[in-house]
Amino acid sequence: MTAEAVTSPAADRSPEVPRSRRRWLRRYSPREVLLALALLAPSIAVFVVFFYRPFLNLLNWGRFESRRNGAYFEDVGLAQYREALGSDDFREGLWHSVQFVLYTVPAGLVLGVLLAVAAHRRLRGIKVFQAIFSSTLASSTAVTSVIFFYLFNPVVGLIEANWLNDPDMAMVAVSISSIWQNMGLSFVIVLAGLQAVPDEVMEAALLDGYGAVRRLVRITLPLISPVLLFLLVVLVIFGLQAFAQIDIITKGGPVSATETLVFKINRLNRPDNIGIGAVYSIGLFLVTLVVTALQFAILERRVHYAR
Amino acid sequence: MPTLPSLRASGGDGADPGRDEVASLTFESVTKRFDDVVAVDALDLEIHDGEFMVLLGPSGCGKTTALRMIAGLEEITEGRLYIGDRVVNDVDPARRDVSMVFQSYALYPHMTVRRNIESPLLVRKYRVDGDGAPPRKLTKAERAARVDEAARVLGLTELLDRKPAALSGGQRQRVALARAFVGRPQAYLMDEPLSNLDAKLRAATRLELVDLHRRVQTTVVYVTHDQVEAMTMADRIAIMSAGRLQQVGTPQEVYDRPANLFVAQFIGTPPMNTLTGTVTTDGGTGPAVDVGHGRVPLPPGLTTRLEEGRPVVVGVRPEHLALSDEGPLEQKVRAVEWLGHECLVFGAIGDSPLVVRQTGLARLEPGGTARLVVDPAHVHVFDPETTERLP
Ligand SMILES: Nc1ncnc2c1ncn2[C@@H]1O[C@H](COP(=O)(O)OP(=O)(O)OP(=O)(O)O)[C@@H](O)[C@H]1O
Ligand SMILES: [Mg+2]
Numbered sequence: 249m250t251a252e253a254v255t256s257p258a259a260d261r262s263p264e265v266p267r268s269r270r271r272w273l274r275r276y277s278p279r280e281v282l283l284a285l286a287l288l289a290p291s292i293a294v295f296v297v298f299f300y301r302p303f304l305n306l307l308n309w310g311r312f313e314s315r316r317n318g319a320y321f322e323d324v325g326l327a328q329y330r331e332a333l334g335s336d337d338f339r340e341g342l343w344h345s346v347q348f349v350l351y352t353v354p355a356g357l358v359l360g361v362l363l364a365v366a367a368h369r370r371l372r373g374i375k376v377f378q379a380i381f382s383s384t385l386a387s388s389t390a391v392t393s394v395i396f397f398y399l400f401n402p403v404v405g406l407i408e409a410n411w412l413n414d415p416d417m418a419m420v421a422v423s424i425s426s427i428w429q430n431m432g433l434s435f436v437i438v439l440a441g442l443q444a445v446p447d448e449v450m451e452a453a454l455l456d457g458y459g460a461v462r463r464l465v466r467i468t469l470p471l472i473s474p475v476l477l478f479l480l481v482v483l484v485i486f487g488l489q490a491f492a493q494i495d496i497i498t499k500g501g502p503v504s505a506t507e508t509l510v511f512k513i514n515r516l517n518r519p520d521n522i523g524i525g526a527v528y529s530i531g532l533f534l535v536t537l538v539v540t541a542l543q544f545a546i547l548e549r550r551v552h553y554a555r
Numbered sequence: 556m557p558t559l560p561s562l563r564a565s566g567g568d569g570a571d572p573g574r575d576e577v578a579s580l581t582f583e584s585v586t587k588r589f590d591d592v593v594a595v596d597a598l599d600l601e602i603h604d605g606e607f608m609v610l611l612g613p614s615g616c617g618k619t620t621a622l623r624m625i626a627g628l629e630e631i632t633e634g635r636l637y638i639g640d641r642v643v644n645d646v647d648p649a650r651r652d653v654s655m656v657f658q659s660y661a662l663y664p665h666m667t668v669r670r671n672i673e674s675p676l677l678v679r680k681y682r683v684d685g686d687g688a689p690p691r692k693l694t695k696a697e698r699a700a701r702v703d704e705a706a707r708v709l710g711l712t713e714l715l716d717r718k719p720a721a722l723s724g725g726q727r728q729r730v731a732l733a734r735a736f737v738g739r740p741q742a743y744l745m746d747e748p749l750s751n752l753d754a755k756l757r758a759a760t761r762l763e764l765v766d767l768h769r770r771v772q773t774t775v776v777y778v779t780h781d782q783v784e785a786m787t788m789a790d791r792i793a794i795m796s797a798g799r800l801q802q803v804g805t806p807q808e809v810y811d812r813p814a815n816l817f818v819a820q821f822i823g824t825p826p827m828n829t830l831t832g833t834v835t836t837d838g839g840t841g842p843a844v845d846v847g848h849g850r851v852p853l854p855p856g857l858t859t860r861l862e863e864g865r866p867v868v869v870g871v872r873p874e875h876l877a878l879s880d881e882g883p884l885e886q887k888v889r890a891v892e893w894l895g896h897e898c899l900v901f902g903a904i905g906d907s908p909l910v911v912r913q914t915g916l917a918r919l920e921p922g923g924t925a926r927l928v929v930d931p932a933h934v935h936v937f938d939p940e941t942t943e944r945l946p
Contacts, residue, residue: 448661455648456678471664
């Protein structure tokens with residue numbers, strides 16, 4: 249190896265331009281670069297208008313503290329960031345968001361996977377079940393939330409205990425409606441992933457004597473691991489961003505037991521608090537970014553991508 | 556090459572210790588229907604213990620379906636399937652103690668070659684502690700030894716830590732074979748395992764498979780639509796067409812005495828020439844078939860009594876015709892293909908196409924005629940109605 253490296257033609261290339269950059273420059277003519285930019289322009293424009301510019305605005309708003317209930321604003325620099333991100337209120341919101349994610353994501357994912365594995369077979373009428381399990385995906389969050397709101401009503405609902413008024417149970421109640429929705433999404437996506445696993449590979453496992461559990465753990469899950477990673481990332485983001493179900497089912501209550509970060513951001517979105525709301529938003533963005541990056545960093549090595 | 560030590564699985568549950576040594580496979584009028592498609596139609600076939608049986612037939616004739624029924628991957632609609640003398644219709648695939656090489660190889664893409672080969676050893680129990688002791692699972696060290704050995708026999712030692720995606724087609728196929736052989740099952744089922752290989756590799760692997768079979772002495776059921784594979788590898792060939800068994804026999808039997816017109820024309824390249832005609836006894840040198848543009852003598856061994864004027868189909872392989880100026884048949888020559896060691900003369904007698912195989916170069920011009928003699932010992936006679944061979 250070393251002997252090769254010494255005598256390789258790369259050694260007598262001019263040292264100031266790295267090889268990869270020279271290649272890149274040689275590969276694309278100015279016309280091609282212009283064309284690439286032109287083709288990217290629409291999506292760049294959309295990102296600038298709807299993402300980067302609002303994001304910069306948000307960063308900017310975070311510097312301003314409202315005075316006299318929003319009558320005017322004072323630039324306090326990073327002080328408001330420090331104050332708001334360190335506040336008990338922010339910490340409470342973050343904890344509720346994490347709780348919500350922990351309640352809704354694993355349960356929804358596991359249920360979705362189990363249902364998909366159960367429904368992935370050639371049986372007469374299996375399409376009916378597939379349609380039923382997918383239906384939770386087709387109903388909007390608002391509709392699902394209203395349904396669960398009534399299910400949790402102690403008078404007309406299924407559950408006699410008044411969970412929605414119980415600070416310990418309210419988060420569980422809200423989570424159940426999201427588990428229900430996450431299950432549908434996981435079901436549909438995992439089922440699609442399972443269709444891509446060759447039948448013959450599963451049959452080989454059958455002949456090798458693998459039982460149902462071993463087949464699931466050793467063959468099926470590794471083969472659909474890219475789909476599982478995708479679902480995990482998406483569901484965690486959905487969880488951190490959840491709003492409608494909380495607003496409809498508990499309105500953040502009782503007291504503030506179900507106030508997640510997003511819910512608090514929405515509550516702060518008034519002129520007199522807009523600066524703090526902006527800081528919370530940035531905080532949520534950073535949390536989401538870190539959590540997502542961590543998931544990729546930790547899990548991607550263990551994912552099998554078919555080539 | 557090292558010999559493979561005998562290490563047979565105990566038949567899954569180990570409930571039947573006598574099972575080990577007899578691994579014949581018997582189809583007893585087995586039928587498989589997919590809704591209204593009859594994939595396998597009342598198949599009767601016995602595959603002896605240790606035999607290399609090839610299921611041969613054109614695409615869609617039901618070969619794969621028959622094989623999958625042995626494996627337990629396809630339910631049997633009617634009839635009975637035996638492994639040894641046990642009916643296995645309702646036995647779990649895992650408990651049938653057979654291994655299968657799939658046409659797509661079906662390797663586990665997320666596992667290394669080592670883990671792929673090891674896979675059949677993980678769950679099954681083996682009778683490794685002598686005849687008296689109960690079967691047990693192999694230890695890690697025993698599994699590693701088995702994997703290393705299978706890898707060595709199949710030349711995979713260097714590749715054990717790779718994943719299937721990093722292997723060539725031929726290497727993948729070897730891994731699939733190693734995975735099938737490592738568990739020492741009672742029977743190996745192979746579904747066109749060579750079809751993804753190039754011609755040279757296919758020819759080499761053919762020989763290796765035969766060699767491997769000779770050493771392990773275990774029943775092999777091998778599916779192919781390639782008659783060269785069938786002829787070169789099989790102890791016996793079962794020829795199928797449209798779900799029905801046409802003939803079972805050694806390669807020589809099916810070549811020399813095809814049971815019907817289908818087999819006659821399916822085996823052999825170019826296929827057997829067939830001419831329709833009527834039986835005649837007047838003139839010439841004994842009973843013959845008048846095919847319009849000449850006479851084909853009837854074979855001396857024919858025991859069926861054929862009355863004058865009876866319509867028959869005669870079959871003659873291209874290599875049993877010879878160019879000769881005095882020959883009783885006249886062929887219109889269309890083309891001559893020279894292949895180096897032999898040449899093929901394509902032409903027709905009347906409207907029936909006819910091919911003659913000739914060693915060396917035939918000096919014939921397209922458009923001309925050639926006279927042919929027939930070797931009477933190699934004339935086949937078939938009933939035009941039933942297409943069956945007349946004995
Ligand atoms: N799962 C199935 N559902 C419906 N019909 C099927 C199924 N599997 C096979 N068949 C039909 O059964 C018949 C036999 O199929 P089979 O796969 O056994 O053929 P084959 O001899 O292996 O052919 P090939 O050489 O092309 O692999 C075909 O007509 C096929 O269309
Ligand atoms: Mg097939």
